[in-house]
Amino acid sequence: MNKQAKPESLAFFNNWAEQSLLALDMAKEQSQLIVGAFCTYAPLEIIRAAGAVPVSLCGKRQEPISEAERILPANLCPLIKSSFGYAVTETCPFYNASDILIGETTCDGKKKMFEILKKLKPFYLLHLPYSQTDPAALALWKDQVWSMKLFMEKQTGKNITQQDLQHQILKYNEQRRLLKSIAWLMADHPVPVKGMDLLPVFESSSFVVDMARYIQSLENLFKDLSELKKSGFSACPENAPRILLTGCPIGKGSEKVLRLIEECGGVVVCMENCTGIKSFDLLVEEQGDPYHNLALRYLRTPCSCMTPNQGRFDLVRQLAQEFKVNGIIDQTWQFCHTYNVESNSIQDMAANTLNLPFMHIDTDYSDNDTEQLRTRIEAFLEMIS
Numbered sequence: 001m002n003k004q005a006k007p008e009s010l011a012f013f014n015n016w017a018e019q020s021l022l023a024l025d026m027a028k029e030q031s032q033l034i035v036g037a038f039c040t041y042a043p044l045e046i047i048r049a050a051g052a053v054p055v056s057l058c059g060k061r062q063e064p065i066s067e068a069e070r071i072l073p074a075n076l077c078p079l080i081k082s083s084f085g086y087a088v089t090e091t092c093p094f095y096n097a098s099d100i101l102i103g104e105t106t107c108d109g110k111k112k113m114f115e116i117l118k119k120l121k122p123f124y125l126l127h128l129p130y131s132q133t134d135p136a137a138l139a140l141w142k143d144q145v146w147s148m149k150l151f152m153e154k155q156t157g158k159n160i161t162q163q164d165l166q167h168q169i170l171k172y173n174e175q176r177r178l179l180k181s182i183a184w185l186m187a188d189h190p191v192p193v194k195g196m197d198l199l200p201v202f203e204s205s206s207f208v209v210d211m212a213r214y215i216q217s218l219e220n221l222f223k224d225l226s227e228l229k230k231s232g233f234s235a236c237p238e239n240a241p242r243i244l245l246t247g248c249p250i251g252k253g254s255e256k257v258l259r260l261i262e263e264c265g266g267v268v269v270c271m272e273n274c275t276g277i278k279s280f281d282l283l284v285e286e287q288g289d290p291y292h293n294l295a296l297r298y299l300r301t302p303c304s305c306m307t308p309n310q311g312r313f314d315l316v317r318q319l320a321q322e323f324k325v326n327g328i329i330d331q332t333w334q335f336c337h338t339y340n341v342e343s344n345s346i347q348d349m350a351a352n353t354l355n356l357p358f359m360h361i362d363t364d365y366s367d368n369d370t371e372q373l374r375t376r377i378e379a380f381l382e383m384i385s
């Protein structure tokens, strides 16, 4: 892509985290509580309705892992070790700024790590059920969401009204709709940007302090990218293999597979994982009991910690068709048992339902296997070109 083609509104997101830190300082000065959350299941609307600011503490970098391994086993998913490592080394400014932490009982590694983490900072645990279809699971989760509301009210001293919550539901839905509109600009040729360009945009939703400014920035970006697309500009040749990336969350510092796919001539038109579409695809119903609607929406998040996890299969199938992909790459983190086991079934679906080439990559945050992965990815892309 020629550099001039990248709009300012896109470059703006490259240092979004740094900008957010400044805004976070101001929020703290105004005595707003900062709440660190670890997962897509955290109902952010409640945190904000209580007048607090949510930030994501999901570790995406290799650096703090060695310190984490002094306490946690080395054969644990790098995302858990990185998140924990940032906490024990106090090297993540978002962790340092957090007054309280919120976690959920998702995978085993994470929930056991939380047992240690809660010794470091005030911690609130949401008990997430593993069924998305059992009415008793929804009832339990709704109760958990309500208890979190009571907890947040106690922490902030602010009573959360139905109106406050409804307002936040509308704002978050607006944000999700914009992220979806931006993501869907990649659904057909020409693609105005590459997957690597969209990574900081999708990641930015984890560090929003000033929601109004954020929504405006997304609107600017959508407008600029839509114009670029309409002008016929394409960030890659028309015959570049269009890849759907699914699996574990990635981010700045752990984006090697995404980067390699695009360095090898492919284009990631769609990220189904928690960094991408999975986190903003579902909207909260805007009519009716907001607590029920929140519980329903968040419980439907299609993560492999659910059993069964039909939602992920439905989403991957829908996205593969809508984004007209030429292949699916499932990227899992080493020792993430749930995504690793599920990979076999995703492969089955790719082969038997979608008739699409599939590759499973199991890796970690280090660069040790980069060249080996490059060779595998090159061969995969060559096969499907």
Ligand code: SF4
Pocket: 038, 039, 040, 041, 106, 107, 248, 249, 274, 301, 303, 304, 305
């Ligand atoms: S993959 Fe699952 S456990 Fe991990 S952040 Fe997403 S929803 Fe949470």
Ligand code: SF4
Pocket: 077, 078, 079, 080, 106, 107, 108, 109, 110, 248, 249, 305, 333, 335, 336, 337, 338, 339
């Ligand atoms: S990537 Fe897998 S093991 Fe790691 S935190 Fe997410 S669900 Fe758990």
